Amino acid sequence: MPHPEADSASVVTVADPITEIAYAKVNLALHVRRRRDDGFHELESLFVFAEDGDRLSGFATDDGMIALSVDGPFGAGLGNGAGNLVSEAAIKLQAFLGERRGAKLHLFKSLPVASGIGGGSADAAAALRLLVRLWDASVDQIVLERLALELGSDVPACLRSVTQRVTGRGEGLEACAIEGLSERPMLLVNPGVAVPTGPVFAVWDRKDRGALVAERFDELVEMGRNDLENPAIALAPVISDVLARLRSQAGVRLARMSGSGATCFALFDDAAQRDAATTNIRAAHPDWWTMATRIKG
Numbered sequence: 371m372p373h374p375e376a377d378s379a380s381v382v383t384v385a386d387p388i389t390e391i392a393y394a395k396v397n398l399a400l401h402v403r404r405r406r407d408d409g410f411h412e413l414e415s416l417f418v419f420a421e422d423g424d425r426l427s428g429f430a431t432d433d434g435m436i437a438l439s440v441d442g443p444f445g446a447g448l449g450n451g452a453g454n455l456v457s458e459a460a461i462k463l464q465a466f467l468g469e470r471r472g473a474k475l476h477l478f479k480s481l482p483v484a485s486g487i488g489g490g491s492a493d494a495a496a497a498l499r500l501l502v503r504l505w506d507a508s509v510d511q512i513v514l515e516r517l518a519l520e521l522g523s524d525v526p527a528c529l530r531s532v533t534q535r536v537t538g539r540g541e542g543l544e545a546c547a548i549e550g551l552s553e554r555p556m557l558l559v560n561p562g563v564a565v566p567t568g569p570v571f572a573v574w575d576r577k578d579r580g581a582l583v584a585e586r587f588d589e590l591v592e593m594g595r596n597d598l599e600n601p602a603i604a605l606a607p608v609i610s611d612v613l614a615r616l617r618s619q620a621g622v623r624l625a626r627m628s629g630s631g632a633t634c635f636a637l638f639d640d641a642a643q644r645d646a647a648t649t650n651i652r653a654a655h656p657d658w659w660t661m662a663t664r665i666k667g
């Protein structure tokens with residue numbers, strides 16, 4: 371007859387790691403309306419998410435400690451202690467819940483750091499989602515979004531990781547559907563320069579160029595803008611080379627910078643055109659980072 375402990379050993383499967391994907395965030399349009407008294411800016415933005423991103427996996431532990439290991443193409447140089455938004459998110463949620471358990475987490479970092487596609491924000495949001503599952507916590511979505519906002523302006527939107535209009539500093543979230551976005555082929559290109567968000571906003575010329583009004587894809591293309599494009603180009607001129615290179619590819623419907631840069635995106639009607647553009651850009655600029663993906667539905 372098997373020893374009772376042999377049975378409990380087979381129950382170790384409860385500690386099998388579970389995974390959340392930290393989907394890359396892309397601002398299809400980002401209108402900056404005004405600078406607020408608290409130093410943040412009022413935005414109107416259309417957020418979409420790529421189908422790919424970083425991967426955060428982990429399991430709950432009994433020791434109360436938050437342990438994080440990091441690897442992947444952009445793992446080096448990203449600390450795993452204070453300052454890493456995954457650790458910050460975990461500690462914040464643990465304190466809020468009064469949770470006595472800890473977690474052992476592993477981040478596989480595929481997205482470039484400080485690159486305008488969420489990176490740290492998506493990782494922080496993935497950490498919140500993962501830990502709610504690992505600790506089987508019941509947290510109101512509104513409360514979770516408030517914790518998320520304390521971690522960064524883009525973290526609440528990244529929690530949902532769906533196509534949405536985002537207003538305010540990043541706390542006004544409204545899921546929306548624009549025909550032709552879901553599953554649309556997308557290419558992301560980053561020229562390898564890290565652009566910190568704060569300094570880009572600081573260079574913005576404080577001119578309000580108007581609201582974001584885009585109900586349809588053609589309106590998004592014609593009337594949407596990224597008001598941080600010129601400020602970011604002033605700090606990292608290579609961004610204009612990325613945009614020119616993307617816009618010269620066959621089949622590009624829209625090419626723009628995401629967030630505060632330096633990553634730019636191009637949208638295509640079909641995947642073959644996206645793949646051809648990816649091949650061209652990799653050949654011309656082997657040092658640039660590229661990701662051929664689709665808009666998450």
Ligand code: C5P
Binds near residue numbers: 409411412521524
């Ligand atoms: O909130 P987050 O940590 O991502 O913001 C980084 C910096 O970007 C802020 O300190 C601020 O300078 C700038 N920012 C802003 N307005 C926003 C979001 C960010 O000015 N809506």
